[in-house]
Amino acid sequence: xxxxxxxxxxxQRGDGIAETPQGQVFVPxxxxxxxxxxxxxxxxxxxxxxxxxAESRVAAICPLFTRCGGCAAQHMAPxxxxxxxxxxxxxxxxxxxxxxxxxxxxxxxxxxxxxxxFHARRExxxxxxxxxxxxxxxLVEVEACPVLAPGLARAPSVAQALANRLGGSxxxxxxxxTASEAGLDVDIRGHGPAGDKLRLALTQAAERLxxxxxxxxxxxxVERRPPLQRMGKAYVAPGPGGFLQATAEGEExxxxxxxxxxxxxxRVADLFAGCGPFTFRLAERMxxxxxxxxxxxxxxxxxxxxxxxxxxxxxAEERDLFRRPLLxxxxxxxxxxxxxxxxxxxxxxxxxxxxxxxxxxVYVSCDAGSFARDAALLVAGGxxxxxVTPVDQFRYSAHIELVARFRRAARR
Numbered sequence: 001x002x003x004x005x006x007x008x009x010x011x012q013r014g015d016g017i018a019e020t021p022q023g024q025v026f027v028p029x030x031x032x033x034x035x036x037x038x039x040x041x042x043x044x045x046x047x048x049x050x051x052x053x054a055e056s057r058v059a060a061i062c063p064l065f066t067r068c069g070g071c072a073a074q075h076m077a078p079x080x081x082x083x084x085x086x087x088x089x090x091x092x093x094x095x096x097x098x099x100x101x102x103x104x105x106x107x108x109x110x111x112x113x114x115x116x117x118f119h120a121r122r123e124x125x126x127x128x129x130x131x132x133x134x135x136x137x138x139l140v141e142v143e144a145c146p147v148l149a150p151g152l153a154r155a156p157s158v159a160q161a162l163a164n165r166l167g168g169s170x171x172x173x174x175x176x177x178t179a180s181e182a183g184l185d186v187d188i189r190g191h192g193p194a195g196d197k198l199r200l201a202l203t204q205a206a207e208r209l210x211x212x213x214x215x216x217x218x219x220x221x222v223e224r225r226p227p228l229q230r231m232g233k234a235y236v237a238p239g240p241g242g243f244l245q246a247t248a249e250g251e252e253x254x255x256x257x258x259x260x261x262x263x264x265x266x267r268v269a270d271l272f273a274g275c276g277p278f279t280f281r282l283a284e285r286m287x288x289x290x291x292x293x294x295x296x297x298x299x300x301x302x303x304x305x306x307x308x309x310x311x312x313x314x315x316a317e318e319r320d321l322f323r324r325p326l327l328x329x330x331x332x333x334x335x336x337x338x339x340x341x342x343x344x345x346x347x348x349x350x351x352x353x354x355x356x357x358x359x360x361x362v363y364v365s366c367d368a369g370s371f372a373r374d375a376a377l378l379v380a381g382g383x384x385x386x387x388v389t390p391v392d393q394f395r396y397s398a399h400i401e402l403v404a405r406f407r408r409a410a411r412r
Contacts, residue, residue, distance in 0.1 A: 014072035069134040071396035092368035110249025112149035120163035151179030183212040185227035187241035215240030232281040239296025250393025257403040271339040325349035331356040345370025354381025361406040
């Protein structure tokens, strides 16, 4: 049965929220102020007609929008979009009982995302390659994606060619493609180990497709050119499938905010350092000790450090900070700590930091909720949260990143 709903506000994932006598109803792709005719199923509804569009509604830039699950907000005008993303950070802080100034959102999309993961699986006689549909396991085939950097223009066709070559296994695949200084860097997951015959065939495919590197499950099949990424003065070749900031502009903006928060630091610990996006930039004026659990990332960081001139001393340590966070006596050897954990946050490390005497902490987060939890621990331990800057490098998605500054409050 159709129902008329009036949208009051946006939810965290971008759904419009209508208030009804039965409670909140979430309507995908509806905007505040709109009246929609929708088919309701519990607390969710699907809009079948927009009876009164909002002035903040704009035309989507991609014909696959609402079918493809990659984007949630192409229909939002810039002002609404920016407020929605910033409000996610404000709301997370408020729920954690934290009071801190939140700056305006920094647009870090730049020329687009430099890495993308395609899903591939057999459908009928061939291999379908694309992105997952919104809130579904259905596959939406794509020939181009407008949020990708120009260096990934060939990525859909490359993913299709590789999926076709591996289709005989009948296994669902994830094909991650990254744009590098040397061309496309590809890591395939889901197939399992490659035997000698398949390795030869994939090496030949990499030659035909002019790939910089091709790997399966992190195992390099062939590296025709080092897939370098520039990080400050350094050129780094991350491990296959290794973490990399979504956009080059995002990495620059995040690093600049981190650097600006540490004007007087001389010796810094860079925790969850990855392959060094902050390490190398900070090392232009201070000593850095990088800590990261991923061995290939640590190896890539050390190789690049050894090949780069004009940097202060860089050391690195392979260590799982979830299980073995740096302890207070280790932390106190530094005059600042930078941390950039995954979405789960860094609760164990935050507890140790809260008990430390480190003068300054800069926390980079890709999840406002886990950040707010950890920030509350630091504040309870005597740190002052000086400010938070939201950073958007996942344009049109519900994801928002942030950089936060903490200072050890003077002890009474």
